[in-house]
Amino acid sequence: MKNSLRSFILLVLGLLLPVWHAVAQSAANAPEMADTLRQDGKIYVVVAVIAVVLAGLLVYLISLDRKLTRLEKEVHNR
Template sequence: MLLLAALLLPVLNAAAQQAADSPEMADTLRQSGKIYVVVAVITVVLAGLLAFLISLDRKVGRLERELKDN
């Protein structure tokens, strides 16, 4: 595991350096105003996931109570 980490660390570090040096896509999206669309889509997806998890939690809680009563 340590050998694998030692071999991958320079590769990952170089990729992170390259990404930090030139965030061209973010600049392009910001300039054209499309970054707001990206943020809105991400927000809607996360809100949907949160609503689904809350719904699922309620259903599981209801089933647990039914099993406990029986």
């Protein structure tokens, strides 16, 4: 029992420590691109473009769902 608990703890530590180390390294090396875009005020342009693309996809999916619902009703009524 003690041996299996010890091996489980070692396994968890062996898996978590490298991940924790990688996260700590990435936090220390923050991307310069985001800082540059934020300083220049262009980050808002990037966010706006992403929002427009996602809104377009949402509108397309809603219209596609309405067309599909209409076709399903049409087929069901025949």
